[in-house]
Amino acid sequence: MTGWTRAEGPVAVLPQENIDTDQLIPARFMSTPRSEGYGQFLLHDFLRNETAPKIEGAEVLIAGRNFGCGSSREAAVYALVDFGIRAVLAPSFGDIFASNAVNNGLLPAQIGDDLAARLLAQPPARMAVDIAAGILAFDDGEHPFALDETWRMKLIKGWDDIDMTAQHGAAIGAFAAQRRRAHAWAWPAATGTDTDLGTTGRGASG
Amino acid sequence: MTPPRTLFAKLWKAHEVLRRDDGASLLWVDRHLVHEGSHHAFAKLDERGLTVAHPELTFGVADHYAPTRGGLIDADPKIARMIETLAANTGRHGVHCFGLGDPRRGIVHVVGPEQGLTLPGLLIVCGDSHTSTHGAFGTIAFGIGATEVAHVLATQTVWQKRPKSMRITVEGRLGPGVGAKDLALGWIARLGADGARGYAIEYAGSAVRSLSMEGRLTLCNLSIEGGGRFGMVAPDAATFDYVAGRPFAPEGASLERAVAQWTALSTDAGAAFDREETIDAASIAPIVTWGTSPEDAMPITGTVPDPARAGCGRAEHIRAALDYMQLSPGRPLEGTPIDEVFIGSCTNARIEDLRLAAAVLAGRRAKVPGLVSPGSGLVKAQAEAEGLDRIFTAAGLDWVGSGCSMCVAMNGDRVAPGKRCASTTNRNFRGRQGPGARTHLMSPAMVAAAAVTGAIADVRPMLEGRAVA
Ligand code: SF4
Numbered sequence: 001m002t003g004w005t006r007a008e009g010p011v012a013v014l015p016q017e018n019i020d021t022d023q024l025i026p027a028r029f030m031s032t033p034r035s036e037g038y039g040q041f042l043l044h045d046f047l048r049n050e051t052a053p054k055i056e057g058a059e060v061l062i063a064g065r066n067f068g069c070g071s072s073r074e075a076a077v078y079a080l081v082d083f084g085i086r087a088v089l090a091p092s093f094g095d096i097f098a099s100n101a102v103n104n105g106l107l108p109a110q111i112g113d114d115l116a117a118r119l120l121a122q123p124p125a126r127m128a129v130d131i132a133a134g135i136l137a138f139d140d141g142e143h144p145f146a147l148d149e150t151w152r153m154k155l156i157k158g159w160d161d162i163d164m165t166a167q168h169g170a171a172i173g174a175f176a177a178q179r180r181r182a183h184a185w186a187w188p189a190a191t192g193t194d195t196d197l198g199t200t201g202r203g204a205s206g
Numbered sequence: 207m208t209p210p211r212t213l214f215a216k217l218w219k220a221h222e223v224l225r226r227d228d229g230a231s232l233l234w235v236d237r238h239l240v241h242e243g244s245h246h247a248f249a250k251l252d253e254r255g256l257t258v259a260h261p262e263l264t265f266g267v268a269d270h271y272a273p274t275r276g277g278l279i280d281a282d283p284k285i286a287r288m289i290e291t292l293a294a295n296t297g298r299h300g301v302h303c304f305g306l307g308d309p310r311r312g313i314v315h316v317v318g319p320e321q322g323l324t325l326p327g328l329l330i331v332c333g334d335s336h337t338s339t340h341g342a343f344g345t346i347a348f349g350i351g352a353t354e355v356a357h358v359l360a361t362q363t364v365w366q367k368r369p370k371s372m373r374i375t376v377e378g379r380l381g382p383g384v385g386a387k388d389l390a391l392g393w394i395a396r397l398g399a400d401g402a403r404g405y406a407i408e409y410a411g412s413a414v415r416s417l418s419m420e421g422r423l424t425l426c427n428l429s430i431e432g433g434g435r436f437g438m439v440a441p442d443a444a445t446f447d448y449v450a451g452r453p454f455a456p457e458g459a460s461l462e463r464a465v466a467q468w469t470a471l472s473t474d475a476g477a478a479f480d481r482e483e484t485i486d487a488a489s490i491a492p493i494v495t496w497g498t499s500p501e502d503a504m505p506i507t508g509t510v511p512d513p514a515r516a517g518c519g520r521a522e523h524i525r526a527a528l529d530y531m532q533l534s535p536g537r538p539l540e541g542t543p544i545d546e547v548f549i550g551s552c553t554n555a556r557i558e559d560l561r562l563a564a565a566v567l568a569g570r571r572a573k574v575p576g577l578v579s580p581g582s583g584l585v586k587a588q589a590e591a592e593g594l595d596r597i598f599t600a601a602g603l604d605w606v607g608s609g610c611s612m613c614v615a616m617n618g619d620r621v622a623p624g625k626r627c628a629s630t631t632n633r634n635f636r637g638r639q640g641p642g643a644r645t646h647l648m649s650p651a652m653v654a655a656a657a658v659t660g661a662i663a664d665v666r667p668m669l670e671g672r673a674v675a
Contacts, residue, residue, distance in 0.1 A: 017523045018399050018499040022635040027616045031271075031288050034246060045637050064519065066400040069433065069499075070635060072335040074246065074352035092400050095369075095435045096335055100351035117519065150228045150367065161353070162254070165361045168224060168232060172363055175223040175234055176260075185456035185464035186236050186328060188262065 001105050003158030007086040008128040009059025011138075014043075015120040019063050020070035021097060025079045027071075038075060039082035055083075060127045062089045062119045068097025068108075077104045087129045089136070089145065091116045102151045105158065107131060109145035131155050210474035212371050213440050214406045217346045217471070221329045223363060230365050233346075237323055238264045238358050239314050239332035240296065242271045242288040247333065247355035248295040258299040260362040265323060266296035266303035267314040271617050272609030274579050278306060285617060299359075312582020312608040315339040315552035319423065320584055322452025326441035326468040331358055336552050336632065338429040341438035342422035343445055344471045346406075348435045369436060370480040372405035373473075376413035378487035382674075383666040385562070386421035387554060387630070387649035389413070390428035391493040393485060395503040402434030405481060408473060409439050413487035419448045420558035427553045431500035431632055440472040494539055494662055495634045495647040497527030502634070503647070506664045510537050530636055531644050532624075540662055542646075545625040547576030547603070547657040548639070549650055551613035554630035555581030559650040560589050563630075564597040565674045566654035566665060572602040573660030576653075577619060579611040603657065615640045628656035 029041040046052060055061065061080070067090035068076060077100045080088065087107035098108040107129060111119075124138035129145075131152055136143045153159070165172075179186060211219075223232040240247070244266075251258070258264055271288040278286045289306055296303035304311040310321060315336055318324040324340045330347040331337060333355040340347035350364060358364050374393060394401065407429050409422070417425065422439045429437025446465050449455045456464050491505035502524075504511075512535035513524040528535065533542065549555065549563050560580060578598045580586040586608055589595055595605045611619045613631040620640030621627045627645050630653050631638075634645040646662060651674075655665035 015522065016526060017519060018501070020499075020633070020635045022633065022638050026637055026641070027614050030243065030616070031284050034249070045641055064523075066398075066403070066433065069399055070335065070430075070633060072333060072349040072351055073243070077351070092403060094400075094433070095403055096349055096351060100353065103351060103353035113519075148367070150226075150230050153228070161357050161365055162256070162360050165232065165357065165363060165365070168363075171224055172232070172234070172361065176362070179234060183327070183464075183467065185325070185460050185467075188237075188323060188454040189456050189460070 001158045001160060003156050004105065005132050005156055006128065006130050007059060009086065009126060010057050011060045011062060011123050011125060011127050012053060012055035012058030013120050013123045014053055014061065014063040017064035018066045018069055021068055021073050021076035021094070022070055024068065024076035025073065030073060030075050034078060037082050038078040039084065042079040042083040059084055059086050060089065060129065061085050062116070062123060064116065064120065065091040067093050069094035072096045072100070074100045074104070077101050077106055081106050089116070089119070102154055105155060107147070107155060109136065109147060111143070111145050115143055210477040212477045212479060213344060213408055213438065213471055213473045214346070214371055214436070217327065217329070218368055220327070221346065230367050232363050233329060233366055235331050235358050235362050235364055236263060236328040237318070237330040239318060239330065240264065240266045240301070240355065241269055241314050241334065242292045244333050244352070244355055245288070245291050245295065246352040247359060250352070250356035251359050256360045258301060258359050261300040263362060264301045264359065266292055266301055266305070267317050268292055268303070268305050268311060269313045270610045270614060272306060272311070272607070273617055274606035274609050274611050274619055282618060309583040309587070312585065313552045313555065313610060315427065316556060316581035316585065319343065319419070320452070320582055322449060322455030325449060325455060325464070326445055326471055331364055335430045336427050338435065338437040339423050339427040339552055341426040341429070341436060342419060344438055344441035344468070346436060346438070349430065369406045370404055371408070372402055372434070372481040372483070373408045373410055373479045374483045374485065375411040376409070376485045376487050377411045378413055380413055380487045380490060383651055383669050384490050384492055385649050385651070386417055386424040388490050388493045390425050391495065391500065391503040391647065392490050393483065394428065394432040394500050395493065397432055397483065399431060399499045399501040400433040402429065402432045405434055406436035407434045407438070409437065414439055415442065418558060419444055420556045423556065424553055428500070428632055441468050492649060492652050492665060494652065496531065496533060496539055497524070498530055498634055498636050499527070500632065500634060500647065502527055504539065506540055506652070506662070508539055510535050510539060512536055540664060542662045543626070544574055544628045544646070544656050544661060546574050546621060546627050547572070547653050548612040548627055548629040548631065549653055550577065550579035550581070550611050551631040552581065553632040554650045555579060555585065557585050557588050559630065560585070560594050561592070562674060563650040563654040564594040565672050566651050566668055567601040567658065568597050570601060570658045572657035574657060576603045576657055577606055577612055578603050579606050580608050582608050601657065612639055614638065621645070628653045628662065
């Protein structure tokens with residue numbers, strides 16, 4: 001993932017609360033390999049009604065509270081990213097969605113209720129976002145947005161967690177050994193492929 | 207003396223490998239559950255030439271795409287490919303997989319507890335938002351995305367910032383015909399679908415203590431629908447009793463040592479939570495959703511809300527939801543005709559849920575068609591041993607195999623466009639049960655009542671004089 005600091009582009013709005021990840025990408029598309037591109041699935045069913053907002057060409061998306069609630073499917077973020085969205089602005093985000101977004105270089109920028117209501121009612125045509133400064137800029141001036149500090153650094157540097165964790169390999173190994181000594185029960189009692197476990201062990205009755 | 211701590215804080219500390227200056231903790235993962243949807247994460251691993259760090263702590267379950275009728279041969283090739291990919295990925299990395307044909311297979315959040323993979327004091331992750339279910343055992347359990355799944359596969363750890371803490375205390379007794387599902391939908395309706403966003407929830411109080419393990423699983427399962435990534439109940443004798451004798455659980459001296467440690471897993475008296483909510487159990491009626499978010503829920507005695515009487519942001523949501531659901535404001539919810547029913551999912555497809563639905567359906571006929579999909583192969587066998595399957599089929603419902611089925615409509619089971627379904631699942635999102643499907647969430651007893659009535663109905667009078675397990 002490559003890091004980024006500033007972006008500028010066309011704005012689209014989804015003036016609704018609780019846009020869940022099932023709206024962002026319906027489940028039936030999720031068996032597709034990522035290499036085929038997920039942009040075509042973004043808001044697939046949601047946008048197929050006449051009153052639906054137009055989002056073609058947008059790079060900044062503004063929505064109501066609790067955007068990305070629901071399923072943990074990272075495919076919802078893939079759909080936004082592959083469509084060309086760089087930043088989503090909303091008063092709040094589903095927790096799992098927001099961390100998935102950051103892991104894919106998509107900015108989840110948290111804005112106040114008042115600003116959100118104003119932007120949803122009268123969206124500017126274009127907007128600039130600056131992650132380092134935490135500022136949104138459009139025709140009526142500049143406004144701050146909120147972002148967790150760890151996420152800010154991650155987005156700017158394009159950090160990859162697996163690489164970052166690799167340096168802690170020794171600490172992880174020591175922790176695992178200590179846990180196994182003190183809490184041996186935390187390792188599964190049986191493993192492998194014994195298919196008769198279901199009949200020898202307790203069944204479904206609680 | 208150490209200051210009093212919450213259960214969550216104790217478990218967090220016990221899993222913290224290290225904490226970075228920015229406050230992010232690297233947490234040890236005791237169990238990692240994967241399913242067909244984890245194909246993105248395995249692809250990431252392969253791209254980088256990495257292997258699974260701890261295959262003995264990783265378990266695969268085929269559930270999201272599992273056919274509930276017939277085998278893979280009859281399935282859509284796309285669906286079959288997802289299940290085969292899971293088998294190939296887990297097989298290649300030496301990970302145990304409960305695949306198609308394994309009698310223990312079922313929905314991942316049903317199989318984990320049932321097999322004794324879920325234990326008190328563990329940290330469990332899965333690329334699925336309803337992983338909070340496992341918190342019912344006094345476990346830190348949460349859903350993660352594909353990038354994080356790949357990270358856990360490669361390192362057996364996950365980076366997280368510690369969430370704020372919240373306690374939901376429910377005191378008193380739940381009324382007859384009222385259960386964990388109503389309790390959960392009730393608090394979500396009150397606090398909102400993002401009410402617990404950023405918090406780890408601990409459920410406490412006498413009403414929670416007196417829930418069975420099945421009920422606690424249902425309660426913790428729905429945490430995410432209120433925005434909470436984590437939900438938990440402190441373990442007690444009911445928990446230890448449930449765990450004993452499960453295939454992957456410790457036994458003998460090891461179990462004794464474990465129980466001694468598990469007994470200390472509770473919130474200390476006087477520990478402070480960032481937020482406290484209290485609910486009077488006796489005030490809860492059976493709950494039904496009317497809209498397209500789990501927060502759009504109300505007692506069965508309620509009337510459909512009027513957008514004209516709501517605040518501006520909310521009004522727009524209500525209007526859009528009612529338009530999608532084809533409901534008129536001001537009408538009683540009770541009596542709304544339905545087209546079909548679904549009893550299943552990780553929320554409500556355990557044996558107790560099936561017993562409850564069967565208690566309502568026994569000796570009665572369903573006016574609408576419907577599907578009953580048990581939470582696992584073992585739940586199915588148990589239900590059949592108890593004769594519950596015959597009650598469902600005699601009522602006119604289809605008794606099928608186990609899987610996510612009509613909860614997420616990935617395996618081909620779906621509600622037809624425009625049809626209205628009374629469902630025991632957890633999400634009434636637009637199109638969740640199939641494009642254009644209209645979903646009303648409710649408890650298994652209430653779905654059974656809707657089946658018999660052909661409309662949304664209050665189950666309480668229908669339970670009078672009947673023994674409920
Ligand atoms: S039953 Fe539904 S909510 Fe549960 S894991 Fe399956 S798809 Fe997700």
